Amino acid sequence: MSSVNIAIIGTGNMARTMAQTIRKVRHAKLYAVVSRDPERARAFAREFHARRFYGSVGEMVQDRKVQLVYIATPHTEHYQAAKICLLNGKNCLIEKPFTVNAEQAQELLSIAAGNHLLAAEAIWTRYMPFVQTMKQMLDSKLIGEPVQLSASLTYNIRQVPRLTDPALAGGALLDLGVYPLNFASMLFGDDVIRVNASCSYTENHLDEQDSISLIYRDGKVANLSASMVGVSDNRGEIIGTKGYMVIENINNYRSMSVYDARGKKIRFVKAPRQFNGYEYELQQVIEALESGQTECAAMPSSEILCMMHMLDFIRGEMGITYPFEKKERPAIPTQAQEERTEPEKEQEDEQSRAVADATEEAFLTHEAQKALENGAGDTAPGEDDPMNGQVISSPDEEIRVDPKEPADGDENP
Incomplete structure (x- = not known):
């Protein structure tokens, strides 16, 4: 397979992280960058050796050589940027959250399905191979039948301006709360019959700290929390009838410790070494494109919705x-x-x-x-709007870390 030409929309921290990741993933090539500031786009392209730079999404989608677009803009710009790309035949990998609400997500996925394009969500923890390790441990029944789950993600990041701006879909939920929710979904599934949620508020009536409980049809319970004003160990814990297991850092898995009913540690599994953790989502997207698929198994369209x-x-x-x-x-x-x-x-x-x-x-x-079965939606693009050494061959391959590169993934939300 020849390399997939990738365009990045945005030049911020996540865009830079993805540009670094592209260098390490086989069959991935950074081809273009888009920013509303052409000079920033030019500088970014020069730094990461992209062949093209553009001042608007509308310009970029006219480039026939672009095969995949990674959208790393603020939440509120995901929908518009992705819609322009999809309506112009471009596959998309969209940073989490996929959009700011389900209505937008439905429309994008409908357009993608109608045009046989991929529209994936870049929620990195879904794609990490350690997810399968956790699932296999639960399936082994070493802790008995799982009955309860708890997970928390907290960072003191209230000073980030967009997190307190309602117009930018700020608050803790879309930046931090998504991780405990996805953690619960991956391990306990989605057959939820009751959801209880409450929060404390910022001055602009956005959620500052979240408390969420999920009740499952089979009796399982998940207690989840998120905060943008405090710090913690960001652990996840699964309680079973014969023991429990603790996951270190649900936002970039480090290890899993398994304990028996007396609290004795009986198993310890360390997460595999990685470049920065984002290589897995990119590799799976490229593999999906190579095989003609329009979604990734780790985060299919139904799960996004x-x-x-x-x-x-x-x-x-x-x-x-x-x-x-x-x-x-x-x-x-x-x-x-x-x-x-x-x-x-x-x-x-x-x-x-x-x-x-x-x-x-x-x-x-x-x-x-059901929206995926209803056709492509709109058929004409909207007006152009400016937006801001080593490889891996499969997600399961252990990656040797270059001493010059960071060993730990970017844990910033």
């Missing part, structure tokens, strides 16, 4: 709506609400319940998956 509906429902529980969204979500009680008359309360509460029920039903029944 399921997770986006989950995020929508959780925001509804928290009473958080971004200013650019049309649909209203259930709001948290305020003093003004408490002063409503009884008829007003009943009417407004009924409306809130209807919104919550509709969102929950969509999530729990995966109605969004």
